[in-house]
Amino acid sequence: MIPLENLGKRICIIGLSSGGKSTLAQALGKKLQLKVCHLDQLAHIPGTNWQPRDKELLRKDHVQFLRENREWIIEGNYSFLMKERFTDATAVIWLDFNVRGAVIRYLLRVLKSPASRPGNLLGATRQFSWKLVKYIIFTAPKNREKYRKLITETGVTLLHLTSFKSLKKYYGFWELKRRS
Structure with missing residues (x-):
């Protein structure tokens, strides 16, 4: 188990949709008193049902966040932004x-549909998307090699969790509060 203090103060959280990235980011941000950036909120237009913003606007906001904040937690993938983020990250x-x-967690999340869930888009009324289901099943697994390569290239410290059970163990080890 890696102690929380070994991860530093610039932490990236990546992984499959509905894997718990946003919830973990919120819990870590609260515990470490760090600003949290949910990339999905930068990547989509508020008040819409997850309508994407222009990629260059997302890139600009991503760079601005990195420049303006020396300590942070950023959760989300967006592989075209990872190299810069990983280069600046401590873990x-x-x-x-x-x-x-x-997929099961995504469907459960859609059924519960709490507007207050960490990482949710302000004003979004629709939570289900076939496009996202297809992404989870077909696209995301293909990205694993790309992520491994970027992590290796940047030399950033990696905590690679491969099960929900291992994530729950870290919640306990780090004494994080899980949202109810």
Whole structure:
């Protein structure tokens, strides 16, 4: 088990959709008193049902966040932004879980649909997307090699968690509060 203080004060959290990235980011941010950036909120237009923003606007906001904040937690993937983020990071937590489990968690999240869930888009009324289900099943698993390569290239410290059970153990080890 890696002690929380060994991860530093610039932590990236990546992984499958519905893997718990946003919830973990919120819990770590509260515990470490760090600003949290949810990339999905930068990547989509508030008040819409997850309508994407222009990629260059996302890139600009991402760079601005990195420049304006020396200590942070950033959760989300967006691989075209990872190299810069990983280069600046002190650690990456990779929630690399089973695809089937991620789809089930996504469907449960959609059914619960709490507007207050960490990482939710302000004003979004629709939570379900076939596009996201396809992404979880087909695209995300193909990105694993790309993520491994970027992590290796940047030399950032990696905490690679491959099960929800291991994530729960870290919640306990780090004494993080899970949202109810």
